Amino acid sequence: MKRRDLLTAAGAVALSGCAAEQAADCSAGNSESFSWKMVTTWPPGFPGMQTGVMRMVEQIKTASAGRLKIKVYAGGELVPALEVFDAVSRGKVEMGHGAAYYWKGKTEAAQYFTTIPFGMTVLEMNGWLHFGGGLELYRELYADFNLVPFPAGNTGVQMGGWFNREINSIEDLKGLRMRIPGIGGEALARAGGTPVTLPAAELFTSLQTGVIDASEWVGPYNDQALGLHDTARYYYYPGWHEPGPSLEGIVNKTALASLPEDLRTIIELATATLNETMMAEFTARNAFALEDIENNPEVEIRRFPDEVLEKLRGYVDEIISELAARDPRAARINESFQAYKSRVARWTEISEKAFLNTRK
């Protein structure tokens, strides 16, 4: 089936009752109903991400009085998790949820719209996206794929990960097999480690059987759900590699354009709401889960030594320079990202950071 046919078939399912002459009286004529499909990169029922998406589509259904119904498929249910981008781009489904850095094989520049190691916090990132030019660049990049991205969820600063050995110097990363994606993984490789890509469902067994020596995932709330505290002794912080990863709702551009303005606005409001509430959920539930983990005598929570963080920062700077040098789109986005970051980091220094440092 061609893309156009797919969209027509899946999209507008009911041109309902109001005749044209009655349109003004019937919700400004917006009485057409839509049944959409949405695919995500998350396991079924996965806490925070998939549950947040399920909450969002319920809100869209209610806010539209049932005129926009979205059926959600978790990773692997309709398409494999890492084919979400393609499925929405090609119009096989209308909507998706995941993270831009999963699509670096399509366009490396996408990584800026999730997170850059040693980059920006969630507050800084949201400022860039909405008031610093980030979202325009994001939409420009995705337009080539017939996609419109909406920032739709954030976990905040992640944990550095679970390790079956102590990390006392940069030397301890040599030979370490660790599940860590993206630029963080490239930095590990430059330190002599071996980055591995594994889906969430395989982390527990891989760590427990020693297939890998270490794994990052998200933070206490999610990591506890995966049982990672039973697989490794050392839980390191801070998550230098993901300081404020922004997740995305993506909508097929043709499908979005087929909606009346009220439903397009409802999607905008519902994704922004998910951006807000997912972060709130991770903040609260990470705090609660951390308490459990700290009460577990089998786990030691440790801070990465300064030397390790500084070396990793050096590798990240190299990797980003190389990325910007080989990809003009990445170069343009990098310029906006870094210029904004240097300005906002000074503000964060005397606001959020200065306040937090008054705490003992």
Place this chain on the structure above:
Amino acid sequence: MKRRDLLTAAGAVALSGCAAEQAADCSAGNSESFSWKMVTTWPPGFPGMQTGVMRMVEQIKTASAGRLKIKVYAGGELVPALEVFDAVSRGKVEMGHGAAYYWKGKTEAAQYFTTIPFGMTVLEMNGWLHFGGGLELYRELYADFNLVPFPAGNTGVQMGGWFNREINSIEDLKGLRMRIPGIGGEALARAGGTPVTLPAAELFTSLQTGVIDASEWVGPYNDQALGLHDTARYYYYPGWHEPGPSLEGIVNKTALASLPEDLRTIIELATATLNETMMAEFTARNAFALEDIENNPEVEIRRFPDEVLEKLRGYVDEIISELAARDPRAARINESFQAYKSRVARWTEISEKAFLNTRK
């Protein structure tokens, strides 16, 4: 006019076209239109707050296909800024926007739902409200006033304020006349200063003419708009008194109940979106304005000495203990707030704070 009459007159203005038998075809029968009034505590066009509210009502209008139109009146245009709570509570208007701590004269416990000095950051606060029991307590408190509150905006950590003298020790606060409201102001009084309440419009002249010696307002973006950098030399941080003030949308409970479910959900989504985008706007625009202010040779940006912050923290602890002792509702909210805060502060310590402290 009685409250019921007011609401009927101001509320449902048009039972539009769809006959009962057509209801299922006409947006699930939700074709009734509403024209609401909204009053705010902010000056007309005030950047961030009033402009955010104006953006929100446009989104509500569009998302509802024009079925919920809200006319906004800035502070003083329909009722004085500090009568917003009463106007919405009594049903004179359906909706309002402001900050809960402005209503401490109605119920002192309300202050917890804006901010507590040395309390929680915006991320921590949103976690408490949405996933830590805060919003339930907030709605319970406001139910007595026939109001439903929605968290709807945050400025993040504020600045400590503009001072016409150096603050080198707690002694320097003695005799200081400073515009600072709420518990922060009470703490200043215990340090021997004189807290003063003044609306935004009077800050510039009061500081310039020496009627007051110091004033806090919000942060670089708003303070610059008020011209405060032309009135005092020293700009102190951090804003210990307002680490993450949550603003509120309040809706008259009767008016809210009169809406169909789709429009109620649209209000929920639009207020949550404002909570997100106002914070993003303040983050970005504070960063940009700070750069201007730092380039101004007439201004010195300084950090409060540790001794001053520690003394103020001690006063705040006393004030909060006394508040909880005299007001059972405040005691109950304080218990939830402090229990959550101690858990989330540990998480923030190893996530947001630990990450920010990797920055040089």
